[in-house]
Amino acid sequence: MTDLMLGYAEEQFFDKKFRAAYDTAMLAKNLDPFFGNGCIEKHLTVYQVHASSLYKNRLTGDTDWHRVLGINDIKASRKEIMVRFCKILKIIHPDYNSCAAAQGAFELISRALVALLRDSRKIVEILLDFAEREFLENRFKEAYDVAKLALLVDPSFGNGCPHRYVATYRVHAATLLNRFGEINWYNVLGIDNYWVSEGKILSRFCRMGKLICLDNDCSVAGKVAYQIISRAVEVLGDPERRAEFHRRWGLKPPPYAKEEMR
Numbered sequence: 001m002t003d004l005m006l007g008y009a010e011e012q013f014f015d016k017k018f019r020a021a022y023d024t025a026m027l028a029k030n031l032d033p034f035f036g037n038g039c040i041e042k043h044l045t046v047y048q049v050h051a052s053s054l055y056k057n058r059l060t061g062d063t064d065w066h067r068v069l070g071i072n073d074i075k076a077s078r079k080e081i082m083v084r085f086c087k088i089l090k091i092i093h094p095d096y097n098s099c100a101a102a103q104g105a106f107e108l109i110s111r112a113l114v115a116l117l118r119d120s121r122k123i124v125e126i127l128l129d130f131a132e133r134e135f136l137e138n139r140f141k142e143a144y145d146v147a148k149l150a151l152l153v154d155p156s157f158g159n160g161c162p163h164r165y166v167a168t169y170r171v172h173a174a175t176l177l178n179r180f181g182e183i184n185w186y187n188v189l190g191i192d193n194y195w196v197s198e199g200k201i202l203s204r205f206c207r208m209g210k211l212i213c214l215d216n217d218c219s220v221a222g223k224v225a226y227q228i229i230s231r232a233v234e235v236l237g238d239p240e241r242r243a244e245f246h247r248r249w250g251l252k253p254p255p256y257a258k259e260e261m262r
Contacts, residue, residue, distance in 0.1 A: 002032040013101045022047035042097045049105040065112035082126050085113050124150045124157040135221055144169035167211045171225040185232035194251050205233040
């Protein structure tokens with residue numbers, strides 16, 4: 001019954017009946033608060049963001065961005081706004097929330113952040129600082145997601161600094177995607193084709209190395225990331241070790257693979 005109600009709430013969302021979708025999800029929660037290991041709370045938060053976006057600021061006529069972030073005090077400090085944003089981000093980010101409305105809600109809170117803080121450079125500074133704290137607490141995927149948001153806000157900040165953060169944290173996040181306790185070295189290098197040539201693997205390593213440790217100006221996270229990609233190229237750059245890796249992962253080459261690997 002609960003899953004049917006959540007499905008109906010999603011239909012209401014597609015019909016742009018955001019408040020009705022929220023109310024239906026709330027009914028589902030009342031029926032089974034523990035359904036889907038917190039799944040309903042994620043739906044509620046997403047629909048709440050969309051419903052709040054319909055309200056206008058009476059002074060400016062623009063969207064009430066404080067309301068979108070669930071902030072009642074219009075005099076809230078930058079820190080309070082960022083804390084609230086990061087709290088919602090972890091709930092509604094499409095990587096963690098399968099609700100169809102998650103992507104739109106993510107875009108709305110991102111617009112709210114920019115509108116309320118206004119200074120894009122300051123936003124990037126705060127986001128990158130938050131990403132670093134997430135990294136230090138071993139939340140690599142979260143650090144990567146926040147760094148990506150900083151990149152969207154201002155790609156040119158600090159001479160392209162967000163690009164370096166994104167590349168660095170992506171490497172660390174990739175180490176979490178393992179099988180039987182073994183890291184997928186292709187994921188570490190951001191390579192989707194398991195049958196790419198050794199030359200392209202080396203080329204990818206060089207590009208990533210320069211980005212992560214630009215002119216030897218490298219953070220602790222960057223130095224570790226460089227060691228990780230170095231390990232990846234050691235495994236994938238050696239034909240025997242690469243073949244053994246493929247065997248352990250059960251990778252069987254398609255007909256064209258031998259030609260590509262030359």
